[in-house]
Amino acid sequence: MNTGTGKTALITGASSGIGQELAKLFAQDGYNLVLVARSDDKLDRLAEVFKSNYGTQEITVIGKDLATEDAAQDVYNQVKAKDITVDVLVNDAGVGLYGLFATDTDWEREKAMIHLNVLTVTQMTKLFLYDMLARNEGKILNLASLLSITPTPLMAVYAGTKAYVYNFTQSLINELKDTNVTITALLPNATDTDFFNKAGAENTKVTDEVQDPVMVAKAGYDALMAGKSKVVPGGFKNKSYEVLSYVAPQETLAAVMRDKMSQKPEPEEKEPTISLAWGIGFGIAVIAGIALTIGYKNTSDFQKAKYRYKVKSAGNSLSDTLSSVLDTVVETVVDAYQNTKAKAEQIVAKTEDVEEEIAA
Numbered sequence: 376m377n378t379g380t381g382k383t384a385l386i387t388g389a390s391s392g393i394g395q396e397l398a399k400l401f402a403q404d405g406y407n408l409v410l411v412a413r414s415d416d417k418l419d420r421l422a423e424v425f426k427s428n429y430g431t432q433e434i435t436v437i438g439k440d441l442a443t444e445d446a447a448q449d450v451y452n453q454v455k456a457k458d459i460t461v462d463v464l465v466n467d468a469g470v471g472l473y474g475l476f477a478t479d480t481d482w483e484r485e486k487a488m489i490h491l492n493v494l495t496v497t498q499m500t501k502l503f504l505y506d507m508l509a510r511n512e513g514k515i516l517n518l519a520s521l522l523s524i525t526p527t528p529l530m531a532v533y534a535g536t537k538a539y540v541y542n543f544t545q546s547l548i549n550e551l552k553d554t555n556v557t558i559t560a561l562l563p564n565a566t567d568t569d570f571f572n573k574a575g576a577e578n579t580k581v582t583d584e585v586q587d588p589v590m591v592a593k594a595g596y597d598a599l600m601a602g603k604s605k606v607v608p609g610g611f612k613n614k615s616y617e618v619l620s621y622v623a624p625q626e627t628l629a630a631v632m633r634d635k636m637s638q639k640p641e642p643e644e645k646e647p648t649i650s651l652a653w654g655i656g657f658g659i660a661v662i663a664g665i666a667l668t669i670g671y672k673n674t675s676d677f678q679k680a681k682y683r684y685k686v687k688s689a690g691n692s693l694s695d696t697l698s699s700v701l702d703t704v705v706e707t708v709v710d711a712y713q714n715t716k717a718k719a720e721q722i723v724a725k726t727e728d729v730e731e732e733i734a735a
């Protein structure tokens with residue numbers, strides 16, 4: 376039963392997917408809500424469910440196309456007119472678009488996507504952040520993506536918009552560091568929502584590995600409440616992808632993502648060779664090993680003992696990661712892979728040095 380916090384969360388994109396799951400978490404925790412999306416009929420039904428299931432006291436529904444000029448200003452004006460103080464802003468509404476940039480995708484849809492994913496997120500943040508700073512209190516959650524840190528052929532403009540969201544968010548975190556206002560970026564891997572259907576990417580390989588939107592929303596919610604700068608939901612596997620994105624050559628990442636974003640193979644199509652797949656897996660294992668080694672070096676003896684246990688149990692997760700990476704390898708990665716493997720071998724040598732240092 377809702378005890379009511381007296382606080383209000385405004386969630387864009389609350390009519391489905393991750394946004395809807397986030398709205399539910401706020402409702403369960405006693406927040407009043409402002410729900411924004413185009414489908415106000417869906418939002419009205421959701422409001423009824425929240426009121427009856429969780430006793431939510433105040434729910435304001437704003438049906439608005441956020442890909443239109445000054446949409447954010449209009450939402451802000453409606454909120455102010457109702458004298459609502461927004462304590463938490465969630466910029467979730469976003470769309471993708473699938474296809475080759477030069478020849479396949481439609482400019483009008485691309486323009487609308489940039490408007491929604493970039494302009495509106497920026498303007499919403501500007502308007503509500505100003506008021507939060509005046510009160511020296513507030514929280515913002517921005518929906519970025521693992522694609523924020525990975526070049527993504529066949530979804531090039533979408534990935535560009537999410538790179539903007541992530542970079543923008545991390546810059547603001549620094550600007551806000553001496554205040555009580557926090558801003559958090561949520562970077563999900565592919566998630567089981569209507570996103571890929573709407574983007575025209577429903578038959579791509581990446582849709583074979585989607586994760587649960589309930590888990591993604593909970594990870595984002597917890598990170599937001601804790602005032603963290605970012606969160607990558609999905610445990611060790613997605614953390615490995617994140618680390619890999621920071622250190623692997625961009626052209627290698629682009630080739631891997633090109634394969635992930637390609638159409639699912641026909642049953643008779645040739646699968647990638649085992650040796651190549653193991654090579655890429657080896658690269659990931661090395662990177663994960665470096666992260667673990669650095670962590671190990673900087674911990675107390677007691678923590679080191681715990682760490683050794685964790686390393687052992689991480690073995691299973693790592694092998695899951697490796698087998699999932701097998702699916703992403705294509706012939707076009709071969710050249711880039713040779714470079715990566717050579718670099719990985721150098722890193723292994725350095726890692727062994729560090730291990731010897733630790734042992735000494």
Ligand SMILES: NC(=O)c1ccc[n+]([C@@H]2O[C@H](COP(=O)([O-])OP(=O)(O)OC[C@H]3O[C@@H](n4cnc5c(N)ncnc54)[C@H](OP(=O)(O)O)[C@@H]3O)[C@@H](O)[C@H]2O)c1
Nearest residue numbers: 388390391392393412413414441468469520565566568570
């Ligand atoms: N699913 C994934 O794999 C994934 C991974 C990483 C990041 N994300 C990000 O997560 C966010 C939520 O996506 P999702 O996966 O939950 O997809 P979704 O189920 O399709 O939800 C998208 C939400 O955005 C709203 N929206 C779309 N266009 C709008 C517009 N022009 N004006 C107002 N609202 C609009 C939709 O509502 P209406 O259609 O009713 O307007 C819906 O509520 C997006 O920012 C997406 O980029 C998704």
